Amino acid sequence: MSKNKLKSEKPESKKARGNDPNVLKQDKEAEVKVKELVKDERTHKVLGVICLLLALYCFIAFTSYLFTWEEDQDKVFRYSASILLMDFDSVRVENLLGRLGAFVSHWFFYKGFGIASYLFCYLFFILGVNFIVGRRVFRVWRNIKYILFGLLFISAAAAFVSMFSDFPWGGALGDAVNHWMIGFLGRAGTVLLLMVAGLSWLIWKYNIDFKWVEQQFKPKPKPAVAPAVAQAVPQTATIAVTPQATTAATGTNAAKEKQVAAQTNKLKEAAVAVIPPPAEDDELPEMQLIEREDASITLIPPAPTHIPQQPVDEDVDEEVDEDPGPLLYIEETVDQTAARKQKKPATEDVAWEIKPSVEDDQDEVEDQPVRQPVQLDPYEPTLDLRDYKYPSLELLDNHSTEKIVQDAGELDRNKDQIINTLKNYDIAIQKISATVGPTVTLYEIVPAAGVRISRIKNLEDDIALSLSALGIRIIAPIPGKGTIGIEVPNVKKSTVSLRNLLASEKYQQSTMELPIAIGKKIDNENFIADLAKMPHLLMAGATGQGKSVGINTLLVSLLYKKHPSQLKFVLVDPKKVELSLYKLIEKHFLAKLPGEEDAIITDTKKVIHTLNALCIEMDLRYDLLKEAGTRNIKEYNNKFVQRRLNPQRGHRYLPFVVLVVDEFADLIMTAGKEVEMPIARLAQLARAVGIHLIIATQRPSVNIITGTIKANFPARIAFKVSSKIDSRTILDTGGAEQLIGQGDMLISINGELVRLQCAFVDTPEVEKVAEFIGEQRSYPEAYLLPEYVDDKEMDGKEISLQDRDPLFEEAARVIVQNQQGSTSLLQRRMKLGYNRAGRLMDQLEAAGIVGPNLGSKAREVNVKTEADLEEILNDLG
Numbered sequence: 001m002s003k004n005k006l007k008s009e010k011p012e013s014k015k016a017r018g019n020d021p022n023v024l025k026q027d028k029e030a031e032v033k034v035k036e037l038v039k040d041e042r043t044h045k046v047l048g049v050i051c052l053l054l055a056l057y058c059f060i061a062f063t064s065y066l067f068t069w070e071e072d073q074d075k076v077f078r079y080s081a082s083i084l085l086m087d088f089d090s091v092r093v094e095n096l097l098g099r100l101g102a103f104v105s106h107w108f109f110y111k112g113f114g115i116a117s118y119l120f121c122y123l124f125f126i127l128g129v130n131f132i133v134g135r136r137v138f139r140v141w142r143n144i145k146y147i148l149f150g151l152l153f154i155s156a157a158a159a160f161v162s163m164f165s166d167f168p169w170g171g172a173l174g175d176a177v178n179h180w181m182i183g184f185l186g187r188a189g190t191v192l193l194l195m196v197a198g199l200s201w202l203i204w205k206y207n208i209d210f211k212w213v214e215q216q217f218k219p220k221p222k223p224a225v226a227p228a229v230a231q232a233v234p235q236t237a238t239i240a241v242t243p244q245a246t247t248a249a250t251g252t253n254a255a256k257e258k259q260v261a262a263q264t265n266k267l268k269e270a271a272v273a274v275i276p277p278p279a280e281d282d283e284l285p286e287m288q289l290i291e292r293e294d295a296s297i298t299l300i301p302p303a304p305t306h307i308p309q310q311p312v313d314e315d316v317d318e319e320v321d322e323d324p325g326p327l328l329y330i331e332e333t334v335d336q337t338a339a340r341k342q343k344k345p346a347t348e349d350v351a352w353e354i355k356p357s358v359e360d361d362q363d364e365v366e367d368q369p370v371r372q373p374v375q376l377d378p379y380e381p382t383l384d385l386r387d388y389k390y391p392s393l394e395l396l397d398n399h400s401t402e403k404i405v406q407d408a409g410e411l412d413r414n415k416d417q418i419i420n421t422l423k424n425y426d427i428a429i430q431k432i433s434a435t436v437g438p439t440v441t442l443y444e445i446v447p448a449a450g451v452r453i454s455r456i457k458n459l460e461d462d463i464a465l466s467l468s469a470l471g472i473r474i475i476a477p478i479p480g481k482g483t484i485g486i487e488v489p490n491v492k493k494s495t496v497s498l499r500n501l502l503a504s505e506k507y508q509q510s511t512m513e514l515p516i517a518i519g520k521k522i523d524n525e526n527f528i529a530d531l532a533k534m535p536h537l538l539m540a541g542a543t544g545q546g547k548s549v550g551i552n553t554l555l556v557s558l559l560y561k562k563h564p565s566q567l568k569f570v571l572v573d574p575k576k577v578e579l580s581l582y583k584l585i586e587k588h589f590l591a592k593l594p595g596e597e598d599a600i601i602t603d604t605k606k607v608i609h610t611l612n613a614l615c616i617e618m619d620l621r622y623d624l625l626k627e628a629g630t631r632n633i634k635e636y637n638n639k640f641v642q643r644r645l646n647p648q649r650g651h652r653y654l655p656f657v658v659l660v661v662d663e664f665a666d667l668i669m670t671a672g673k674e675v676e677m678p679i680a681r682l683a684q685l686a687r688a689v690g691i692h693l694i695i696a697t698q699r700p701s702v703n704i705i706t707g708t709i710k711a712n713f714p715a716r717i718a719f720k721v722s723s724k725i726d727s728r729t730i731l732d733t734g735g736a737e738q739l740i741g742q743g744d745m746l747i748s749i750n751g752e753l754v755r756l757q758c759a760f761v762d763t764p765e766v767e768k769v770a771e772f773i774g775e776q777r778s779y780p781e782a783y784l785l786p787e788y789v790d791d792k793e794m795d796g797k798e799i800s801l802q803d804r805d806p807l808f809e810e811a812a813r814v815i816v817q818n819q820q821g822s823t824s825l826l827q828r829r830m831k832l833g834y835n836r837a838g839r840l841m842d843q844l845e846a847a848g849i850v851g852p853n854l855g856s857k858a859r860e861v862n863v864k865t866e867a868d869l870e871e872i873l874n875d876l877g
């Protein structure tokens with residue numbers, strides 16, 4: 001009965017949904033064409049050129065108006081807009097850009113905003129540049145806000161100042177505002193209000209500090225303080241540095257580190273204290289020297305206690321308006337110095353003390369001659385971007401009411417049909433119960449005594465056929481319950497919004513390291529898992545079944561929980577369009593190869609480089625873990641946070657790295673083993689160092705998901721696939737071919753299989769989240785992966801000093817400063833792969849800077865001082 005019903009419903013529903021398929025196709029095509037046109041790079045460039053020309057046009061017209069307005073004004077008044085249509089001879093205007101120029105300028109200046117009209121030239125200019133360059137060189141909304149304020153303020157101020165001038169300096173707007181203000185506040189009040197508005201804007205934009213005011217009221221420091229400090233604290237070496245100075249010497253930036261070390265080395269001899277002034281940008285700050293009398297003071301280099309990357313505002317038209325922060329104070333006691341000299345393990349030999357400010361301390365020094373070592377505050381990675389705001393749930397949409405409505409009639413009908421079908425096979429049942437989920441309802445059956453479950457299992461296909469609904473899955477038995485489950489799709493499915501999942505207590509309160517909100521189980525329980533524990537995820541599904549949405553769901557749920565300093569994504573997108581939205585968060589959350597323009601990798605060759613670079617990153621991280629005596633990233637970061645690891649030795653806070661590959665099959669088809677090998681290596685080893693993989697494929701065939709790959713991906717997700725074989729390839733069992741699509745999925749974690757409805761997040765929502773993050777202050781560039789040089793590309797290249805590696809000089813300095821000719825030192829300090837570091841070492845040998853290879857021992861360093869090295873480098877030219 002219901003079989004017939006189902007059959008007869010099909011054409012109807014098609015009718016209801018669809019109209020003539022041809023018509024639909026045309027609509028779609030037209031829509032696609034318009035969309036493509038809007039997105040086309042060339043359209044943007046044309047718009048950009050138009051905007052720039054408009055900017056230039058207005059600029060010339062306005063400037064000309066300044067000189068010709070007297071002659072032209074009468075004519076524009078007399079003829080108004082009809083001046084544009086008149087003969088050349090009947091009306092002659094003086095404006096360089098003719099009647100249109102005269103009319104437009106008159107309109108902007110006289111009827112509009114006066115001299116502030118020039119702001120429109122600026123607006124067209126920034127729009128033009130943004131369109132032409134193809135990315136947001138200028139932030140449009142922020143600039144529009146400034147321009148609106150400027151129009152109001154400049155026109156009002158200009159109108160006030162030029163009250164008795166004939167020229168419309170403030171335009172109609174300025175006059176109106178001015179008129180109202182004078183009536184309301186009087187002249188003095190208007191002056192005050194304009195001053196307050198102008199000053200407020202300056203303070204807001206440039207964050208002016210009023211230190212000079214502060215200094216006027218501060219008592220002058222006593223002249224003898226510096227020697228007094230040295231004498232009073234003979235056992236303490238003191239270096240004052242600003243937070244920026246500490247940043248300059250991080251392990252990630254070997255050049256700066258080396259410069260700091262070089263400067264500090266020089267200072268050691270002179271026994272002086274170093275107080276670098278606050279650095280505004282990434283440049284190494286210049287040092288100010290304050291001589292101290294006591295030559296016995298020992299100095300340690302200003303250990304980079306802080307951020308691995310110096311954040312900047314992405315906005316190019318704005319200065320970084322960050323307060324340089326208070327001076328920090330780093331101190332090492334004589335015991336610690338001695339310990340350091342004896343080369344105690346890196347983890348224990350250094351204690352840094354960070355105190356507010358030398359200025360604050362100077363008075364204190366006199367009252368408190370002996371300084372006690374002070375417990376340091378833990379390192380806080382999120383201070384990298386301390387004003388970073390996590391995206392709010394408001395950016396996401398609610399796609400449905402979370403309440404699942406199930407028609408009681410439908411439940412009854414399904415129940416009866418199940419009972420009858422089983423009866424046909426002589427299977428009696430004791431009890432049947434139903435759990436209604438978002439997409440399917442689970443009917444749980446307790447068979448009558450004596451019915452063997454294996455019988456039902458054998459009849460699985462027949463029962464599914466008899467029930468004849470699409471997407472039925474029979475679980476016999478339900479693991480751990482001894483009952484039989486039959487999943488029947490709901491007629492009315494409800495979408496699970498990612499927003500609701502992220503709002504759930506389970507997600508909000510989660511203490512997982514990488515929480516991913518995947519979807520809802522059949523019993524409506526939210527399924528939130530820890531990617532760090534999985535530790536890698538394989539996703540497969542035929543085209544159009546919800547893979548891309550699934551990837552977005554995972555990425556967005558990580559973005560809602562993680563700070564940019566704690567997580568980096570490596571995105572591989574051979575299809576070029578799926579992950580392109582995340583370009584906006586490049587400087588916050590993405591990692592890329594040095595020198596690469598795009599952080600989202602679409603080219604196969606670059607994928608191979610990136611995967612190998614990730615392997616190098618993994619090896620480097622293992623070296624760090626080993627040196628720190630820790631077993632995994634959690635222990636390592638804990639130790640770093642407690643300041644028990646010295647950044648001077650290359651230690652740094654390690655963010656999690658999540659590699660997302662959107663179309664794995666495509667890569668394997670084009671690059672085969674070259675891609676499979678590094679992926680397999682990463683999958684086998686990378687979990688302990690915080691590198692996790694999410695790999696998605698449309699074609700889950702055995703030549704793509706090979707045994708090696710499968711063995712290392714214990715967590716796997718299958719959306720609907722086209723055959724049972726595909727389902728077996730991915731899940732080791734059938735079932736995924738029975739799914740109903742649209743995010744209906746099976747997840748297998750450590751052998752346990754769960755059916756879920758994947759949470760839904762739409763592209764505009766992802767865009768909003770990416771925009772929200774992208775607009776905030778960021779690092780100066782994406783997180784840099786180590787350099788990888790393809791052996792094949794370098795093979796056959798002779799060691800020639802003419803053709804030196806670009807990093808040759810830097811490598812030479814690292815070796816000479818450390819007086820240690822070891823390849824692994826170069827690898828660690830400069831984040832290089834073994835091969836490149838080896839080649840650099842060969843070149844250094846050819847230049848006579850290091851001696852020959854001594855097997856397992858480090859090479860001898862022939863150059864003893866940096867001055868000698870500089871000479872050699874100069875000679876090499």
Ligand SMILES: Nc1ncnc2c1ncn2[C@@H]1O[C@H](COP(=O)(O)OP(=O)(O)OP(=O)(O)O)[C@@H](O)[C@H]1O
Pocket residue numbers: 495496541542543544545546547548549550698742743744757758759760761
């Ligand atoms: N979790 C979900 N909830 C509701 N609808 C979904 C869900 N996931 C996907 N869909 C629907 O299915 C459509 C296709 O999904 P998606 O683009 O993710 O497929 P895909 O597997 O990535 O396809 P392709 O491999 O061709 O890119 C979506 O546009 C959406 O309408």
